[in-house]
Amino acid sequence: MKIINKRVLAKVGKLRIVELEIVSFIANKVKPGQFIVVMVNEKGERIPLTVTKKDLKRKRITVIFQEVGFTTKLLGNLKKGETLYALLGPLGNPTEIRHFGRVILIGGGVGTVEMYPIAEALKKEGNHITTLIGAKTKELLVLKEEFRKISDKITFVTQDGSYGKKGMVTTILENLLKKNYYDFAYTVGPVPMMKKVAYITKKFSLRTVASLTTLMVDATGMCGVCRVSVGNKTKFSCIEGPEFDAHLINWEELENKLKMYRKKEKYICKLHKLC
Incomplete structure (x- = not known):
């Protein structure tokens, strides 16, 4: 659950949108529509995030989030090389993917x-x-x-x-x-x-x-x-x-x-x- 890369994709005033690339075997299992839950530290709350991209070969997932509350701000303060306290998933039901037209x-x-x-x-x-x-x-x-x-x-x-x-x-x-x-x-x-x-x-x-x-x-x-x-x-x-x-x-x-x-x-x- 180590953070391999971090990018700030957008910044308007105090508002930031952050991208984290994380090492996780969840990359092999998560499907479109499902989500993960992360904890930044032992006393932190659990927050749901969507896996935006995944790299199956390197076992990495990418999450993108907006810093809007306490935990997302804590998450956004983490640096490259640091590790999440916990990561759970995949959770939820996957999207119905088929040919609709x-x-x-x-x-x-x-x-x-x-x-x-x-x-x-x-x-x-x-x-x-x-x-x-x-x-x-x-x-x-x-x-x-x-x-x-x-x-x-x-x-x-x-x-x-x-x-x-x-x-x-x-x-x-x-x-x-x-x-x-x-x-x-x-x-x-x-x-x-x-x-x-x-x-x-x-x-x-x-x-x-x-x-x-x-x-x-x-x-x-x-x-x-x-x-x-x-x-x-x-x-x-x-x-x-x-x-x-x-x-x-x-x-x-x-x-x-x-x-x-x-x-x-x-x-x-x-x-x-x-x-």
């Missing part, structure tokens, strides 16, 4: 890194890939060239207009659905964005899957933090997900649950002088 992928913010291995696998199955990637500003767009190589059509959207089209990725999505037919949609990113994606695609009867890795602690189904209502049934996103039918998720409930932890996260971050 015309596929549209909608990613927002750092969520796009979770989407990359899925996009790559869907492309290998011969799907026609349309990719929509949104971010607040140019500097926060990552993996641009990687997505270009595997996408038949790609659109970048920034809220400030610094790169690609100006506006919201969901606006571009709705315009595309009015003019084109798709067989399958996949979305990952901020919850408000995914909620809007689900609302739009439902109007067009387009099957849509959303990835929910935001609410996890234990990641083995014991703590219950990741509970989410899907089709009026309680699901555990760590063991029954992390992917669900976007049209059946209770997005309002999920948004309210996320708000519960923001004050505590800011407090512990300031306590340890990481914010």
